[in-house]
Amino acid sequence: IASNITFFMKILVTGGTGYIGSHTIVDLLEQGMEVVCIDNGINSDQNVLKSIEEITGKKVGFYPNDLCDNEATKHIFETEKPDGVIHFAALKSVGDSMTQPFEYFRNNLLSLINTLQHAHNTGTKAFVFSSSCTVYGNVSHSPVTEDTAQQPAASVYGRTKQMGEVIIEDALQKSEMKASLLRYFNPAGAHPSGKLGESPLQLAQNLVPVITETAIGQRASLQVFGTDYNTRDGSCIRDFIHVCDLARAHTLALRYLISNANAQSIETFNLGMGQGVTVLEAINAFEKVNGIKLNYTLADRREGDVIAIYSDYSRAKEKLGWQPQYTIEDIMKTAWQWELNKNNKA
Ligand code: WQD
Numbered sequence: 171i172a173s174n175i176t177f178f179m180k181i182l183v184t185g186g187t188g189y190i191g192s193h194t195i196v197d198l199l200e201q202g203m204e205v206v207c208i209d210n211g212i213n214s215d216q217n218v219l220k221s222i223e224e225i226t227g228k229k230v231g232f233y234p235n236d237l238c239d240n241e242a243t244k245h246i247f248e249t250e251k252p253d254g255v256i257h258f259a260a261l262k263s264v265g266d267s268m269t270q271p272f273e274y275f276r277n278n279l280l281s282l283i284n285t286l287q288h289a290h291n292t293g294t295k296a297f298v299f300s301s302s303c304t305v306y307g308n309v310s311h312s313p314v315t316e317d318t319a320q321q322p323a324a325s326v327y328g329r330t331k332q333m334g335e336v337i338i339e340d341a342l343q344k345s346e347m348k349a350s351l352l353r354y355f356n357p358a359g360a361h362p363s364g365k366l367g368e369s370p371l372q373l374a375q376n377l378v379p380v381i382t383e384t385a386i387g388q389r390a391s392l393q394v395f396g397t398d399y400n401t402r403d404g405s406c407i408r409d410f411i412h413v414c415d416l417a418r419a420h421t422l423a424l425r426y427l428i429s430n431a432n433a434q435s436i437e438t439f440n441l442g443m444g445q446g447v448t449v450l451e452a453i454n455a456f457e458k459v460n461g462i463k464l465n466y467t468l469a470d471r472r473e474g475d476v477i478a479i480y481s482d483y484s485r486a487k488e489k490l491g492w493q494p495q496y497t498i499e500d501i502m503k504t505a506w507q508w509e510l511n512k513n514n515k516a
Contacts, residue, residue, distance in 0.1 A: 179428060180204045182252035182294075184237055184285055185259030186230070187214040189368040190300065190357055192222060193417040194256060196366065199226040201421050206231035206250050209259065213371050221365045237281035247288035254296035254424045255289045257282065260330070263375060264304070264474060267327035278330035282337060290345045296427035297342075297349040298420055301335055303409070303442065303479055304328035305353060312407070312446060313482035316353070316438045324474045339436055348435045350423040355409035355442030355481050357416050359501035360508035367508030368413075377452060378410070378501065382509035385462050392464060394449050396471035399478070405449035407478035409442035412496030412504070416441055422490040432489070442481030443494045456502040 181198055185191045186207030192214075195205050199222070207219065207230050219230050231250075235242040237259055260278045261267070267274040282299075289297055305328060306314050307321025323329045335351050342349055358378040360367030368379055384392040397404040419441050426432055447455070457464055486492040496504075 178202065178204070179253040179424070180206065180250065181254045181256060181424065182206050182208065182246075182250055183256045183258065184208045184281070185257070187211065187216055187218040188258055189370070190354070190413060190416055191256075191258040192218045192366055193361055193413045194258075194420045195222050195230060196225055196361065197414070197417040197421050199228045199230070203421075206233070206252065208233045208235055208237065208246060210234065210236040213261075215369060215371065218366070218369070225361065225363050225365055237284050238277060240284045243284040244288050247292045251292050252289070252294055254298070254428060255285065255294050256298040256420055256424070257285050258300045260300065262327060263372070264325045264327045265375060267325050267330070268474070271326045274326045274330055279333060279337070282334050286338060286341050290341070290347050294347055296424050297338070297347055298423050298427070299334060299338055299349060299351050301351045301353045301438070302328065302331045303353050303355045303440070303481065305332045305335065306479060308476050309479055312478055312480045313444060314440065314479060315482045316440055316485055324476060335438070342435055348427045348432060350427060351436065351438040352419060352423060353438060353440050354416060355411050355440070355479070357413050358410045358505060359412040359414070359496065360504040361414060362504055364507050364511045367505070367512065369512065377408070377449060378505050381453065381456050381464065382505050384464055384466070385456070385460070385506065386509050386513055386515070390465065392453070392466040393469035394453070394466055395469055395475060397468045401448055401478055403448050403450045406475055407446040407448050407480065408452070409445060409480035410447055410452065410498055410501055411442050411494060412501050415494040415496055419486060419490065419492045422492050426490055437489070439486040439490065440481040440483045441486060441492070442483055443498070444481055444483050446478060446480035447498055452498065455498050456506070459499045459502045460506045
């Protein structure tokens with residue numbers, strides 16, 4: 171099937187110096203694709219491209235532009251005429267989105283509209299969109315499939331992803347371009363080479379980087395937000411998925427779209443490990459696999475948290491031939507290795 175065909179494609183990756191973007195570029199290059207990256211650098215460092223080139227021995231084209239700049243975006247598309255686009259670029263802090271809604275709507279939606287329009291205008295065939303399990307809102311039952319009814323989004327960030335999906339659906343009705351909407355669950359972990367991982371310029375808020383920052387001593391302790399939920403140990407349940415597994419799903423989605431294997435012009439895929447892990451279990455997994463005791467306290471619930479959600483990824487398995495390879499232990503091991511390397515303590 172699709173994965174046996176060799177493609178020589180030029181892929182434009184927006185937000186390519188970010189966490190998931192950078193790991194995906196490595197996979198695309200290793201699978202023989204040519205990559206051009208756009209990133210305005212507001213939450214990532216251009217030096218990431220050096221690490222990508224070290225891992226793969228290949229070069230990446232780079233534009234330091236903002237996709238909200240319509241003229242610049244148009245120029246890049248007309249110059250590069252990519253076969254496929256992966257649109258990662260977005261703001262992604264749930265908390266910030268509540269205090270800066272205009273920034274979130276402007277940045278996440280305007281960049282999408284510009285990217286989508288110029289991709290369509292320059293004949294791009296495949297469009298892959300970074301969506302999120304947050305589009306499901308506070309569901310009452312897991313696992314969720316792509317057809318699980320969406321609840322109101324718990325944050326403005328989640329709203330931008332719900333709206334982003336709708337914009338793509340409407341915009342592509344009269345386009346030759348096809349799209350995959352990838353709904354990520356909780357991305358975590360780092361590249362096994364130790365050369366690439368999550369390095370946000372802003373303070374980490376997600377559980378796994380907070381764990382590693384606590385373990386290395388950058389934070390005095392870690393708070394477990396809520397231990398009185400109706401779950402097996404009282405803490406929230408999430409579906410952590412290794413960033414390299416996610417990266418591979420993008421490569422497969424592009425192949426799938428370009429080889430015309432998809433029946434509909436837009437398809438949605440859940441990307442998770444298909445397993446619910448509680449926050450306390452995640453902490454235990456980190457402690458066990460790395461032999462480190464974490465300093466944590468049981469704290470109040472965090473506003474806006476979904477109680478429990480995990481994925482049914484059978485559609486991605488069936489249609490893209492995708493299956494996670496890494497375990498929660500691998501996630502915790504690679505995340506810790508990366509934290510040590512970042513701090514030169516390996
Ligand atoms: C996970 C669990 C916290 C920090 C959000 C988005 C989602 C995705 C990832 C991307 C929760 C608990 C956390 C801490 C804790 N998209 N926690 N102490 O909220 O599931 O998902 O980020 O950008 O779309 O909604 O991820 O890692 O913040 O939290 O107890 O210091 O860990 O309460 O239960 P979340 P998270």
